[in-house]
Amino acid sequence: MPVTKLDAIVLADDGLSRVKIAGLTARERAVRVASKLGAERVFVVDGNRDELHAWRAPTSGPVL
Numbered sequence: 038m039p040v041t042k043l044d045a046i047v048l049a050d051d052g053l054s055r056v057k058i059a060g061l062t063a064r065e066r067a068v069r070v071a072s073k074l075g076a077e078r079v080f081v082v083d084g085n086r087d088e089l090h091a092w093r094a095p096t097s098g099p100v101l
Contacts (some may be wrong), residue, residue, distance in 0.1 A: 045071030045079045046089065054083075 048054075049064040056063050064081065071079045080092045 043074070043076045045074075045076035047071065047079060047081045049081050050084045050086070 045068075047064060047067040049067070054062065054064040054067075058066055061069070064083075068079050068081065080089065082089055
């Protein structure tokens with residue numbers, strides 16, 4: 038079975054991303070979960086979603 042590279046995007050431009058859950062902010066927890074699920078690259082959007090287009094451009098694999 039071929040290995041598929043996986044990317045993840047964490048949308049952290051809301052105030053809820055700073056809420057702590059068991060000692061970590063929701064943003065930090067989302068990054069950890071994405072990494073544990075196998076994401077090779079994790080992009081955190083923190084207000085400027087235009088950067089997302091430039092980050093995503095060179096790849097065509099699935100996004101988590």
